[in-house]
Amino acid sequence: MSDNDLNVKAGLRESATFDAATMTEIRRAAETGIYDIRGFGAKRKVPHFDDLLFLGASMSRYPLEGYREKCNTQVTLGTRFAKKPIVIETPVTIAGMSFGALSANAKEALGRGASACGTSTTTGDGGMTPEERGQSTKLVYQYLPSRYGMNPDDLRKADAIEVVLGQGAKPGGGGMLLGQKITDRVAQMRTLPKGVDQRSACRHPDWTGPDDLAIKIQELREITDWQVPIYIKVGATRTYYDVKLAVKAGADVVVVDGMQGGTAATQEVFIEHVGIPTLAAIPQAVQALQEMGMHRKVQLIVSGGIRNGADVAKAMALGADAVAIGTAALVALGCNHPKWDAEFKKIGSAAGYYDDYHEGKDPAGISTQDPDLMKRLDPEEGGRRLANYLRVLTMEAQTLARACGKNDLRNLEPEDLVALNVEAAAMARVPLAGTTWVPGQGGY
Amino acid sequence: MKTLDLTTTSLREINQALHQQSSEATEREWLITGAKGDHNIACGLDAAISVDIKGHAGYYCAGMNKSAHVVVHGNAGQGVAENMMSGTVRVKGQASQSAGATAHGGLLVIEGDAGARCGISLKGAEIVVGGNVGHMSCFMAQAGALVVCGDAGDALGDSLYETKIFVKGSVASLGADCIEKEMTQENLDYLTDLLNRAGVDEDPKSFKRYGSARSLYNFKVDNVSAY
Numbered sequence: 001m002s003d004n005d006l007n008v009k010a011g012l013r014e015s016a017t018f019d020a021a022t023m024t025e026i027r028r029a030a031e032t033g034i035y036d037i038r039g040f041g042a043k044r045k046v047p048h049f050d051d052l053l054f055l056g057a058s059m060s061r062y063p064l065e066g067y068r069e070k071c072n073t074q075v076t077l078g079t080r081f082a083k084k085p086i087v088i089e090t091p092v093t094i095a096g097m098s099f100g101a102l103s104a105n106a107k108e109a110l111g112r113g114a115s116a117c118g119t120s121t122t123t124g125d126g127g128m129t130p131e132e133r134g135q136s137t138k139l140v141y142q143y144l145p146s147r148y149g150m151n152p153d154d155l156r157k158a159d160a161i162e163v164v165l166g167q168g169a170k171p172g173g174g175g176m177l178l179g180q181k182i183t184d185r186v187a188q189m190r191t192l193p194k195g196v197d198q199r200s201a202c203r204h205p206d207w208t209g210p211d212d213l214a215i216k217i218q219e220l221r222e223i224t225d226w227q228v229p230i231y232i233k234v235g236a237t238r239t240y241y242d243v244k245l246a247v248k249a250g251a252d253v254v255v256v257d258g259m260q261g262g263t264a265a266t267q268e269v270f271i272e273h274v275g276i277p278t279l280a281a282i283p284q285a286v287q288a289l290q291e292m293g294m295h296r297k298v299q300l301i302v303s304g305g306i307r308n309g310a311d312v313a314k315a316m317a318l319g320a321d322a323v324a325i326g327t328a329a330l331v332a333l334g335c336n337h338p339k340w341d342a343e344f345k346k347i348g349s350a351a352g353y354y355d356d357y358h359e360g361k362d363p364a365g366i367s368t369q370d371p372d373l374m375k376r377l378d379p380e381e382g383g384r385r386l387a388n389y390l391r392v393l394t395m396e397a398q399t400l401a402r403a404c405g406k407n408d409l410r411n412l413e414p415e416d417l418v419a420l421n422v423e424a425a426a427m428a429r430v431p432l433a434g435t436t437w438v439p440g441q442g443g444y
Numbered sequence: 445m446k447t448l449d450l451t452t453t454s455l456r457e458i459n460q461a462l463h464q465q466s467s468e469a470t471e472r473e474w475l476i477t478g479a480k481g482d483h484n485i486a487c488g489l490d491a492a493i494s495v496d497i498k499g500h501a502g503y504y505c506a507g508m509n510k511s512a513h514v515v516v517h518g519n520a521g522q523g524v525a526e527n528m529m530s531g532t533v534r535v536k537g538q539a540s541q542s543a544g545a546t547a548h549g550g551l552l553v554i555e556g557d558a559g560a561r562c563g564i565s566l567k568g569a570e571i572v573v574g575g576n577v578g579h580m581s582c583f584m585a586q587a588g589a590l591v592v593c594g595d596a597g598d599a600l601g602d603s604l605y606e607t608k609i610f611v612k613g614s615v616a617s618l619g620a621d622c623i624e625k626e627m628t629q630e631n632l633d634y635l636t637d638l639l640n641r642a643g644v645d646e647d648p649k650s651f652k653r654y655g656s657a658r659s660l661y662n663f664k665v666d667n668v669s670a671y
Contacts, residue, residue: 034663146565147527147545147546147565147567150527150546151508151527151529151548152488152490152508152510152527152529155508176663178662178663179661179662190586191548191567191568191586191587192586192587192605192606193605193606193661195662196605196661196662197661197662197663199584199603201565201584205526205542205545205546205561205564205565205583206504206522206523206526206541206542206545206546206561206564207503207522207523207542212503212522215483215484215502215503215504216503216504218483218484219483219484219487219503219504219507222455222456222459222484222487222488223487223488223507223508224488225459225460225463226456
């Protein structure tokens, strides 16, 4: 019996407002005078895909045979302006994560896994590494405010460019790679001295606002001779307006990252208190695209808390063209694996709870630049694990789509969904299960 | 010399013709006429060619330049020579804000004034401004140099890393962690050479040098008032 269980049995009552985690944080703040910085994404419970259910086919709908009839998973991204759109075989892509935040082996493993499944991976703040380019058949190059490592040669090597305005874990915030993770190689790629905290700006240095962004996108297109798609990534906040402005600015693809999206290092208060859940963002984005007549013409990628094929299918049923995974991909590689529990405990954490990615001490060898720790992740084995996981996500999503009678994941629709509670029904704009009630619609 | 007229030839065609010089150099000297604030002129060049632009350029002229020598015979809009890697860009008139932003290499010369955030996040390029620069110039600048022959606006060098800043005139105010530093003989020699390369006739001894105090390089709670 745990200490907590014993306390409950003894009649001791924990405060819901000042629970153990809250008190620990107050004591930590009082002792250090510094806010808590951590990685991972929001840990608070918010309305999510688990609050939605599919309405499988029965008398009124005709299902497809699960093991015999085709269900297409291929998606083409960047059909609006690019001469060479990206074709991905599964609608699950790998989100942007930097070399620096992650080890070179981890980046290579992500590339191997994604390539094995015919999908894309994405660079992060810090530039493009040869390992990553070499192992990624489809590589999206992020264009970030810091412009660390940004150069036109890599820009032209990319299969797509993602202009990052923000991310779900910290919309409106920049980043910080603490000095302890700055090796010679990371420092050289970012043009900064070794051991210095590397701040990533929250705003781009040479444009402000959507009108400027339209010109910036034209510049990127001119430099790459209009070959590759240009994505715009936003953290989910005022999603309806942001998506409209992104389309107006000329995006081929819009990426919306909900508040459950991960980060390598941000203030805890930022991760938990800024942004909106992924579930709430998708209908706003789709509405914006539909009102502009651009749904399916400008593709929508959704990220933030995607864990299984049901999440993939639900995101697509709400109108996304594809999803991106970050945290889940790292878990597939071995992040927070129980086999390292004893070592997690040595650094004050535990397997399944570790989120101090910024400290560079990851026992799993993923969010670190320590040469000895890095060796713990075999990029080939990591790539194999990620590929397995991506295949499972794809098959699970197909299973649900066929049950709904759909021969293409993108044929899933909101009508296939109901919500388990009022909050999810209101956010996802689907009926509460067993009713025709969509909160906020029909005048009530 | 090959002449292309922006009033009769599209920007796309002009940039494509310039880009083709990286794989097959057919013409070393290019003249672009009819510029009336058009954006993204001569961006993404990757060849040792000479491009003269007659008229005013809009945003991101010569953006991400490599190897080319670009001259704007007029004013330049926001982000001229942004993220330049090498080569030279010269603006005969004034430049708007964020000139030379994040530039990694090469030389940017602005004969007139430059607006706000000149050299923001500079990563190794050299910028010489004949006139004044606006506020927040060299914000978070990492490497390279900025020379200002006139005055500098508020918050010069805020959150500076390793960029060297030389100013001849007044500085309205220094940004967080930016301080005046001793002008050593080595600095004077460097500045003399840079002014010569920029073709600017100024006495190096009349400049003051500014750089990072390096007190904000690692986060410390004691510095919280600076953030």
